Amino acid sequence: MTLRTRRNSTSSSLHPKGAAPSIDDVAAHARVSIATVSRVLNARGKYSEETRQRVLQSVRTLDYSPSTAARSLARGRTHVIALVMPTINAAFLQPLLVAVVEAANRAGFDVLLTLRPIAKNHRPIGKHNVDGAIIFASSADQTEVRRLHAAGCPLVLMYDVPPIDLNLPCVLLENRHGARQMTEHLIKLGRKKIAFLRGTDGLEDSREREGGFRDALAAHGMVADQELIGAGEFNSDATFQTVTAWLERGLQFDAIFASDDDSASGALQALANAGISVPSSVAVVGFDDAPFAANLTPPLTTVRAMTGQVGSEAVRLLVNLIETGSSASQVRLPTELVIRRSCGSSL
Amino acid sequence: MTLRTRRNSTSSSLHPKGAAPSIDDVAAHARVSIATVSRVLNARGKYSEETRQRVLQSVRTLDYSPSTAARSLARGRTHVIALVMPTINAAFLQPLLVAVVEAANRAGFDVLLTLRPIAKNHRPIGKHNVDGAIIFASSADQTEVRRLHAAGCPLVLMYDVPPIDLNLPCVLLENRHGARQMTEHLIKLGRKKIAFLRGTDGLEDSREREGGFRDALAAHGMVADQELIGAGEFNSDATFQTVTAWLERGLQFDAIFASDDDSASGALQALANAGISVPSSVAVVGFDDAPFAANLTPPLTTVRAMTGQVGSEAVRLLVNLIETGSSASQVRLPTELVIRRSCGSSL
DNA sequence: TTGAAAGCGCTAACAC
DNA sequence: GTGTTAGCGCTTTCAA
Numbered sequence: 001m002t003l004r005t006r007r008n009s010t011s012s013s014l015h016p017k018g019a020a021p022s023i024d025d026v027a028a029h030a031r032v033s034i035a036t037v038s039r040v041l042n043a044r045g046k047y048s049e050e051t052r053q054r055v056l057q058s059v060r061t062l063d064y065s066p067s068t069a070a071r072s073l074a075r076g077r078t079h080v081i082a083l084v085m086p087t088i089n090a091a092f093l094q095p096l097l098v099a100v101v102e103a104a105n106r107a108g109f110d111v112l113l114t115l116r117p118i119a120k121n122h123r124p125i126g127k128h129n130v131d132g133a134i135i136f137a138s139s140a141d142q143t144e145v146r147r148l149h150a151a152g153c154p155l156v157l158m159y160d161v162p163p164i165d166l167n168l169p170c171v172l173l174e175n176r177h178g179a180r181q182m183t184e185h186l187i188k189l190g191r192k193k194i195a196f197l198r199g200t201d202g203l204e205d206s207r208e209r210e211g212g213f214r215d216a217l218a219a220h221g222m223v224a225d226q227e228l229i230g231a232g233e234f235n236s237d238a239t240f241q242t243v244t245a246w247l248e249r250g251l252q253f254d255a256i257f258a259s260d261d262d263s264a265s266g267a268l269q270a271l272a273n274a275g276i277s278v279p280s281s282v283a284v285v286g287f288d289d290a291p292f293a294a295n296l297t298p299p300l301t302t303v304r305a306m307t308g309q310v311g312s313e314a315v316r317l318l319v320n321l322i323e324t325g326s327s328a329s330q331v332r333l334p335t336e337l338v339i340r341r342s343c344g345s346s347l
Numbered sequence: 348m349t350l351r352t353r354r355n356s357t358s359s360s361l362h363p364k365g366a367a368p369s370i371d372d373v374a375a376h377a378r379v380s381i382a383t384v385s386r387v388l389n390a391r392g393k394y395s396e397e398t399r400q401r402v403l404q405s406v407r408t409l410d411y412s413p414s415t416a417a418r419s420l421a422r423g424r425t426h427v428i429a430l431v432m433p434t435i436n437a438a439f440l441q442p443l444l445v446a447v448v449e450a451a452n453r454a455g456f457d458v459l460l461t462l463r464p465i466a467k468n469h470r471p472i473g474k475h476n477v478d479g480a481i482i483f484a485s486s487a488d489q490t491e492v493r494r495l496h497a498a499g500c501p502l503v504l505m506y507d508v509p510p511i512d513l514n515l516p517c518v519l520l521e522n523r524h525g526a527r528q529m530t531e532h533l534i535k536l537g538r539k540k541i542a543f544l545r546g547t548d549g550l551e552d553s554r555e556r557e558g559g560f561r562d563a564l565a566a567h568g569m570v571a572d573q574e575l576i577g578a579g580e581f582n583s584d585a586t587f588q589t590v591t592a593w594l595e596r597g598l599q600f601d602a603i604f605a606s607d608d609d610s611a612s613g614a615l616q617a618l619a620n621a622g623i624s625v626p627s628s629v630a631v632v633g634f635d636d637a638p639f640a641a642n643l644t645p646p647l648t649t650v651r652a653m654t655g656q657v658g659s660e661a662v663r664l665l666v667n668l669i670e671t672g673s674s675a676s677q678v679r680l681p682t683e684l685v686i687r688r689s690c691g692s693s694l
Numbered sequence: 695t696t697g698a699a700a701g702c703g704c705t706a707a708c709a710c
Numbered sequence: 711g712t713g714t715t716a717g718c719g720c721t722t723t724c725a726a
Contacts, residue, residue, distance in 0.1 A: 020498065022703055033713045038705060045706090046711050063498060068476045069419035070703030073718045078416060080459070087445055089638045094441050098434055101462050112427070113460045115448045129415045151367065151410065236642050265642045272644045291436045295583050295612045297619045297644040369719055380697045385721060392722090393695050417719030420702045 021062040030058040041066065080110045081318060082133040084140050087115045090234060090262055091290035092307045096158075099311030100134060107319045116140055132322045134158060134314045137203055154321040158314045160204050161330075169317045169327045171310050175205055175287075178303040178335030179212025180219075182285055183257060185301075185337060187220050189344060191255035191283055195246070196224065197232030197239050197267060199259035206234075209259050209287060227251060232259045236266030243270035254282055255343075261286035261293045264300055268342070272297075279344030289338050301343035304336045368409040377405040388413065427457045428665060429480040431487050434462045437581060437609055438637035439654045443505075446658030447481060454666045463487055479669045481505060481661045484550055501668040505661045507551050508677075516664045516674045518657050522552055522634075525650040525682030526559025527566075529632055530604060532648075532684060534567050536691060538602035538630055542593065543571065544579030544586050544614060546606035553581075556606050556634060574598060579606045583613030590617035601629055602690075608633035608640045611647055615689070619644075626691030636685050648690035651683045 027034040039045040040055040072078040116139040132154035157170035199206030230242040258264035264286030289304035321327040386392040387402040419425040479501035504517035546553030577589035605611035611633030636651035668674040
């Protein structure tokens with residue numbers, strides 16, 4: 001016979017302000033052991049249907065919900081993944097974030113949002129804190145990635161390749177192909193002098209998109225005019241400056257391929273400012289198909305990047321890694337041209 | 348004398364794949380008890396400087412980081428707050444989110460991101476899971492808010508007032524004042540027929556902004572034309588439709604006040620589509636000063652809402668509530684006119 | 695100033 | 711099918 005419950009369940013079941021019911025309360029209320037409550041709640045092991053009903057009923061009446069802390073401690077799993085993002089306002093981050101959270105929730109994981117750079121994270125990402133982490137390109141530095149990986153924390157990269165010696169799963173875009181297609185579309189439309197606005201230095205997306213741009217030119221016997229390869233930084237202010245400067249210097253061009261939609265919007269603005277009409281004088285195209293792209297004036301032709309899928313794929317890879325210990329090493333998501341008005345039709 | 352450590356610290360300190368060091372390992376390594384390690388790490392109680400150094404050194408060599416699960420369980424606090432957001436793509440959510448996470452981290456809390464609606468949350472927000480929650484207007488329904496509150500979960504609302512009988516702290520904007528000022532600015536500029544694009548039904552922000560708009564008209568002896576009060580839904584597609592319909596019906600107006608910047612962008616597009624020039628024929632203004640507002644064509648005049656501050660205030664209130672059990676009941680953040688080009692200058 | 699030990703609320707191995 | 715119990719890795723009295 002049970003000598004006594006581990007906790008004074010009389011006072012507990014009274015719910016003295018702030019004391020949430022524990023598994024002991026449920027057990028007492030349902031007149032079973034805590035082991036049985038645990039079994040029912042986790043659908044593990046054996047129990048009679050009648051017991052199940054009683055337990056579930058007690059759970060409902062007490063409005064019991066298990067302590068995740070206790071659960072994590074006992075199971076050695078937190079069912080939380082960290083999402084490490086940069087502190088920037090790029091428009092495509094919102095859909096990405098939504099996709100990650102939804103996919104994670106579907107897979108039974110909560111998402112801890114971490115922003116970098118941060119002075120010092122209150123609680124470092126590490127084993128026993130989260131079950132794994134998804135890292136957005138360049139939001140964590142190599143040192144930290146290595147540390148986490150060395151500590152055995154399952155990691156997945158988004159929009160970036162891992163250091164060659166590291167073999168982390170990552171999800172990427174078909175940047176090169178998309179950029180090449182987009183450039184060829186401009187060429188087909190009759191544009192002869194295409195300017196290019198680079199992305200942020202050091203990012204895989206930047207490299208690959210520029211690569212695709214150059215591929216297309218080369219394939220058509222054109223060469224990139226170095227003067228017309230400008231700073232973009234994935235950011236509208238930077239491109240506004242760049243394009244404005246080009247205009248002031250009197251450079252000639254009939255199209256601008258911006259590395260992302262944010263930069264495209266800055267270019268659009270610089271052009272509008274100078275009274276240059278888009279697309280009749282200059283075509284402008286972007287990359288991503290961010291939420292606002294269709295709302296620009298004129299609506300922006302761009303390369304759709306399936307941002308949401310990047311997020312859900314990352315979650316899939318990570319969950320796989322957590323659950324099975326291994327995972328596909330790289331997935332590349334397709335891109336697709338979205339033709340709107342900013343590129344015009346044939347000249 | 349200690350009979351034996353609770354765990355085979357020999358194997359532990361070898362870091363057998365995946366076994367993170369525990370407090371026992373640190374204690375063994377530093378030749379002190381786990382109690383002392385705990386004291387040093389939490390800067391609680393007494394210990395000699397020499398002991399402190401030894402412990403800290405062991406922590407470093409073992410790359411130890413405490414298990415949050417164990418800590419939470421022992422302390423009864425998780426140091427995690429939930430952020431409940433809607434699954435929408437409003438542009439101002441991004442800065443809001445960043446602000447919340449940064450403020451929370453500064454205060455020593457991690458942020459669990461929860462999106463609504465969600466089929467069924469894997470782990471319900473509730474006591475012992477998070478220390479409190481910040482709820483974005485309308486992202487959680489009243490039933491859930493009441494349940495959480497009844498369960499003793501500290502709650503703060505953003506952009507919404509609590510049900511009258513509930514007394515939850517909330518952070519709001521000076522919507523009414525801001526909208527009134529904006530409207531008066533349009534009137535001063537000589538606009539006579541000002542259309543209004545409503546926000547989403549049922550939201551406090553919608554009500555208050557419309558209120559401010561009407562206040563201004565009334566103060567100037569003007570009346571709102573019911574035909575020119577249209578659906579906005581805080582969303583560019585809706586306003587695109589609304590404005591397009593107005594145009595097709597031949598309604599006359601010389602200004603549009605959109606309830607937020609997203610809706611303003613839809614209005615801008617509808618106008619551009621119809622070949623109506625902004626601001627010379629129709630002025631367009633918005634609310635929020637979302638990141639893209641300055642990049643629209645023409646740059647959007649709007650009411651700056653200090654979105655980031657809403658987030659950090661919400662965190663401040665919540666942390667206060669968690670720590671002291673009570674908190675200011677309502678804070679209203681000021682707004683400010685941002686005059687750009689979409690409203691034109693005097694007619 | 696330090697150590698021993700009793701929880702915190704669960705899960706899971708083992709006994710019945 | 712159900713109960714007992716030993717942890718999970720911490721914090722925190724209470725002794726020493």
